[in-house]
Amino acid sequence: MNHNHSPIAEVYDLAVVGGGINGVGIAADAAGRGLSVFLCEKDDLAQHTSSASSKLIHGGLRYLEHREFRLVREALAEREVLLAKAPHIVKPLRFILPHRPHLRPAWMIRAGLFLYDHLGKRKRLPASRSLRFGAGSPLQAEITRGFEYSDCWVDDARLVVLNAMAARERGAHIHTRTRCVSARRSKGLWHIHLERADGSLLSIRARALVNAAGPWVARFIKQDLKQQAPYGIRLIQGSHIIVPRLHDGEQAYILQNEDRRIVFAIPYLERFSLIGTTDREYHGDPAAVAITPEETRYLLDVVNRHFKRQLSEQDILHSYAGVRPLCDDESADPSAVTRDYTLSLSAHPGAAPLLSVFGGKLTTYRKLAEAAMAQLTPWFPFAKGPWTATAPLPGGEQMDTRSALVEALCSSFGWLPTAIARRWANLYGSRSWHLLRGVRELADLGEHLGAGLYTREVDYLCQEEWAVSAEDILWRRTKLGLFMSAGQQARLVQYLKQEHPRRPRANAA
Template identity: 65%
Template structure:
């Protein structure tokens, strides 16, 4: 990897969902691929989403019919590709007559049911709320219900990166691209990690740097960006479970925006998101007091249980890098993606830059990216990802079946832990359970069912380095871990990395 003469077909900059998706697609078509991420996989926009695979019901109001049609169809494709981390979810929209008339919502849901292919997901229907069993305020007496999907967003990125690696791609994290320049028809790319700087070469360069896409062109490449980028901040709250049941709520607001309340990790409710122009450093984005009050107010306008800032267990914020369409309203800026291909000067090595995009349509974006590069790699195989399974979905039956198998094989495993493993890893959970027949054989328990063998697996096979990588993006256990427990995990990881370095040197 550190050989300056290493020549790849494609080098991808950025380890979010678009970069990982493009890397996996390209590797599966027989191309040699290099992917680098300056931090951890999915450590920015791709792990700060509302955790949904959805068609984008509200995008219909902005006439984004192509995007909605593509997203609706992708729900079913992704559900088949990764049923362990993606699951169907019913969404309830309480009707507020002064915001949107019932006929308009019914029309939108009719399009939502029929614009895209729908086989597994149920259609929409009208619902009546009974005050005695509804979590909504008594004056909200009816609404509408429809289907979308929930997803573990960070794991979706990791699984695509794993698939890329299993197809011979080179995937490196905590590796920054310092610069790149064209020379003799190829890209010379300067990289830097904790061990120092090195160079690779590539026939094509894909800029999937997300919020940094324009900055990367201007600073690392010393070129002019073909499009502007608008950073739209989206923030979320996590509170104790607000209501019973497994359905999500989509709440309308006076500003024509919507806010979700989504069941999260069985014991919490996730509330979001906001739409706010962001002008700062994407590495430093944090929720504002204005956003906190906005989300609390929308929730309190709908639910009987009234929330205050004291109920907030955690928050997270990210910036969506949207292609600048000069809209005055951040909520109306297109969520569609734009791909910019440059060969300037004429005949030089191609640069493909990704502007915008959304989690749900990452696979179609990757296909479109490879279509743009087809002319440079005529030997490239045909599109293949629509029917392929992501790691862990092999021989899939259900989370319940897999959890039952784990409990049968490894004595002493609680059902909740077995289900967490099944949801997160699917069939790959056997990779770290190995030959263990008892929970006591899984090594040290760091707390809350996180055992040493799982930690070792995440470091060895999923690029985890820090406790944050493991707790926030790989397992979602960060909401349960205390500071002393995190410190113990950090100390273990330091020792583990030292042992791995010694092994590499030997």
């Protein structure tokens, strides 16, 4: 272990702890306003809550029942903002809500959908409507009526990586696999100590500190800063299962359960359906969360009560779980705890400020970042104004539609398999052209590791997107873990060991 700290700790305007959506969102926003920014993430970008979501950019129809009008209005408006910023990883999705009168009367759902259609700005997304299901419906015969409305789908882990790239392109230093072990205020600055995965140490100084540690937010304040946390945090576990595609068509289903909770069945990666989520209080280590047998049964039961096709545990191809770091509003019911965010600013005259993020949604990360910057600008009078509403995320530049991009890639590179062009358009958008720079034929993509993954793409992910391990590539940068055999995955591990051995990188990529 190397215990030497860097002799001179560099001074940044802003240090951000946490590389989930909230940390990278704030880092990107601050860097674009002209602040010098440092971000550390103890694991991989999006390794925790931000890759374990239902992957929806949604207003949250259910939150209307809890009268969360502010949150719903802001979230609804963000759908079209994010569609325009990242058309490669965000796409419109129609949701079908089967009507089950004993759970919620039709007038109540109609009123909710009316609000949903009109609370936020909506230009591209179509309005809601009532439906009657015919014999071809995948739902059980007794479900004859329902409703349809719009929200959006997002690749959650890629939303995080793209924001980190946007931050880096504006000068931010992003260090993954680097844990903040302590931070102390002294002479108007934060003195921040970091430990990399290989045990080496690093110190920096910063004029302001953002604690975006997600499920670790309160623990970071208590253990690493040795201060009192201003709010309690409720860790609410949510789990998902992935099964073979449940139904034809591109629509998702929002299923009402007898306990008044809802479960989504969402088309996923052409061949699969993503089913989730649950809500259960969690008290363990957030990094060790895993789906429980009760949650699995709960999800299968809800689906089996609605669909003609019946699922059993043998149909489950993959599952994942995460914990929502929610601000404790003392609700008795885990599914009723507010999904809104709270920012807590700790600042005393002459002392460097600390801003902590409690709660939040992927959907509202950009607005949360703007709110964070509004609180911090008194310390940075030179900072420019808000800019993120219209700026594309990396890969969203000069991109019309995904299908136009696939066509352009295939016509410029006649040898490129359409399946790869389609997959890249969904992951990298217009950055797919970077992957093809100087490439003349399929052989130039390097070794084929399986499921259309060539070593050229692996190199790109290590050089440009902070990928280090096979897991980073198989489950977060891409979802090829669902498609590659154990042997193919083992070859990827071996390739990474040979060609991209782990070493601390100053400003990775």
